[in-house]
Amino acid sequence: MTAVAEILAAGDVGAYLETLESTLAQSVARDGGVVADVGSDVLAAGGKRLRPLLVYLTAPPESAPPVAAGVAVELVHMASLVHDDLIDGAAFRRGRASAWSRYGPEVARAAGDYLFARAFAELAEQGDIHGLAVLADACLCLARGEALQRTQAHDPDVTVQAYLERCALKTGKLFEAACVLGSRDARLAGYGLSLGIAFQIADDILDCTGDALETGKVSGTDLREGTPTLPLLLAARQDAAVRAALLGGPLDGVLISVARSGALERSRRLADRYAQRARDALDGHPRRDDLAALTYAVVDRQR
């Protein structure tokens, strides 16, 4: 994500992200015990901190950078990763042992709940009632999106519309929340939501193509789990082997069929359209250029 690297190179945002990192570390460690250890581990594994970056970039440049809001959205994201890995049985996350494989499912479950609660506690401490309402709504959507992913599993007839709804719930709404928490301006909601959907489509393309060394994840996970992502859905429409694989059939050679079908390019075009839609929502924003650069970066990223 070169464009993101450029944004990060700017002095102010660097200072913000440093403060964010140390505040996150304090937040997860605060109540002690094994859940705090898990939280610190997840934090140390790193991440793009894309959601706090959105909080920062959408905030009015003249006001104090909203650290608590950035911490809260990243905590919710971390909580969802811990619970995702637990339920998916994923042994690794970002090249490290995942929380559940290291500490066991009970602790991972508790740690995920703890990180969610810490997110709300951060905003409650600020007396930020508007932020709490926005965050609760995003968490509700996140949970609904995860459940939707499950009900759509192994179904090659999921419509593109239903897939996009899942992306909006699972990813878009937390991006949206980050932008609303930063800007306190409902007009930025559309930017966040479209950016999140573009991000998720790009993620789903990477899962079909990505190199495990670069992405830190084993590719083909969606196919193995029968998650009907956009590239898999589009390919399944014209390739019986892809369709059969989504239904639970053999997986050998299926990612090659997906690549040959042109589904990756068509998925990319839809990601680009959502990125464009995000840019269209930026009219007159003081950090328009940085926010627009991000829309290109999330689609072009290699990890």
Next chain:
Amino acid sequence: MTAVAEILAAGDVGAYLETLESTLAQSVARDGGVVADVGSDVLAAGGKRLRPLLVYLTAPPESAPPVAAGVAVELVHMASLVHDDLIDGAAFRRGRASAWSRYGPEVARAAGDYLFARAFAELAEQGDIHGLAVLADACLCLARGEALQRTQAHDPDVTVQAYLERCALKTGKLFEAACVLGSRDARLAGYGLSLGIAFQIADDILDCTGDALETGKVSGTDLREGTPTLPLLLAARQDAAVRAALLGGPLDGVLISVARSGALERSRRLADRYAQRARDALDGHPRRDDLAALTYAVVDRQR
């Protein structure tokens, strides 16, 4: 719980609990989808609604009954049950198929997250920043208590002090939150915390003695899972078979050894002490009698 039945027979609290039940139903169903279905199922399975009852009883009698706070604490309790059953692999809850065994682990995980988020959304809608801070703190403690239970598992040398800390985190703090949310008076915190600890000790005794038909749970669960509850810890100090069972050894006849050891009576005495401590915190409360009756009821209950 005869005393509870008597309290419930009083007109006002009956009206409150009816309103609570319908508001809970609306709350869980609100965002639709499979997570709402799970929430409605969990709700329909019933429960004592003890935490909302605490909200009601601790609230000033002259003010409007705090429905949103009652809904929020019960949603957190429901969320924790859904996640508990998922992690424990419990196939049944209150005589019905548990959420995860009916809908699968992914949906159960999402439904638990959804119920947590709905609890925060309820208070956020009321603009209740104090309530949100109290609830977030209780959720943090709940998560820490669950993790502590895991780290104490299969350890017969857990001290009574460490066991009581676990009870306070896992159960006491949400009882405390219910009382603080109802009364908005920190003086009621001690009542709720002590009552919750007494309740948990009674629960742990019931797990050693309870009839599955009456409790709706299979007894001996703690022993099978190696959870060092007070009766098991006390019995293990004088009976090598109980100690070995906690460490993972054979379970046959162990509950009989626990009963013979006198550990149940000693546990009961400690529960009574916490119930007394709860009563001692009630000085001058307008609903002192009802709240005191509850302290006897939680220790005497058969389920």
